[in-house]
Structures are given as structure tokens and as C-alpha cells.
Amino acid sequence: MPMHYRPQAFFASVNPTVFAASAIMVVLFVGFGVTAPTLASQVFESIQGFITEYLGWGYLLVVTVFLIFLIWLGFSRYGTICLGQPGDRPEFGYGAWFAMLFSAGMGIGLVFWSVAEPIMHYQDPPHVDGGTAEAARQAMVYTFFHWGL
Numbered sequence: 001m002p003m004h005y006r007p008q009a010f011f012a013s014v015n016p017t018v019f020a021a022s023a024i025m026v027v028l029f030v031g032f033g034v035t036a037p038t039l040a041s042q043v044f045e046s047i048q049g050f051i052t053e054y055l056g057w058g059y060l061l062v063v064t065v066f067l068i069f070l071i072w073l074g075f076s077r078y079g080t081i082c083l084g085q086p087g088d089r090p091e092f093g094y095g096a097w098f099a100m101l102f103s104a105g106m107g108i109g110l111v112f113w114s115v116a117e118p119i120m121h122y123q124d125p126p127h128v129d130g131g132t133a134e135a136a137r138q139a140m141v142y143t144f145f146h147w148g149l
Contacts, residue, residue: 114143117139
């Protein structure tokens with residue numbers, strides 16, 4: 001069966017306002033980091049410190065409220081609304097959705113933590129000095145323990 005492919009311009013489906021605003025922000029942040037790396041580091045660290053120290057509770061509150069809203073939405077009359085045409089059946093069942101979401105969560109966990117966790121345990125291990133051969137051994141032991149290998 002022949003495939004018909006119509007080439008489309010790369011930016012044909014891009015919203016120019018959103019793209020321009022995003023591109024300008026990226027260029028400004030990268031330009032600031034390249035031209036004044038020490039100052040950029042201080043500014044970004046102080047912003048992160050402020051957010052972590054004073055706004056962390058807000059993040060937890062927003063996540064909690066959003067989770068409660070989603071649970072309410074799922075069990076309310078709105079939770080029975082089907083997306084698609086009338087009479088359409090879901091492409092995937094609950095078991096398949098659970099498997100896909102579980103696999104995605106495990107996948108991103110492995111991609112990120114397979115590198116980050118050993119480095120964190122190597123730099124600051126619980127019972128030995130960091131940066132030593134024993135710290136490297138313990139870092140791998142803890143990582144294997146946490147990921148069940």
C-alpha cells in the first residue's frame with residue numbers, strides 16, 4: 001500500500017507569538033548565563049532559594065488542591081463523560097492505561113535517577129566520607145537496593 005506524504009513547512013503549525021516570546025526568553029537567559037556566569041549563578045541561586053524557602057508550601061498546597069479536584073472530578077457526574085463520538089469505545093482499557101502510566105513513571109525514574117542517585121550518594125554518603133572509593137561502593141549499593149537490582 002503506497003504511503004502518501006505531503007511535506008509541510010517546519011513552522012507552519014507553530015504559533016508565532018508563543019514561539020517568539022519563548023525564543024526571546026531563552027536567548028535572554030542563555031545570553032545572561034554566557035556573558036555574566038558568576039552573576040547569573042548568584043541571581044539564579046537566590047531566586048531558587050527564595051522560592052524554596054518561602055513558596056514551597058504554596059507548591060504543596062496547589063498540588064494537594066489539584067489532586068483533590070481530580071479525585072472529585074473522577075467520581076462526580078463529570079467522570080462519566082466519554083470523549084469522542086457517541087458510541088465510540090475506548091481504545092485502551094483500565095489495565096492497559098495503568099500499565100502505560102506505570103511504565104512511563106518507571107521509565108522516567110530510571111532515566112533520571114540512574115545517574116542522579118549514585119552521584120548524590122557518592123558526594124554525600126550517610127556513613128563514610130564523600131568522594132572516596134568506599135563512598136562510590138556504597139553509592140552503588142544504595143542505588144541497587146532502591147531500584148531492586
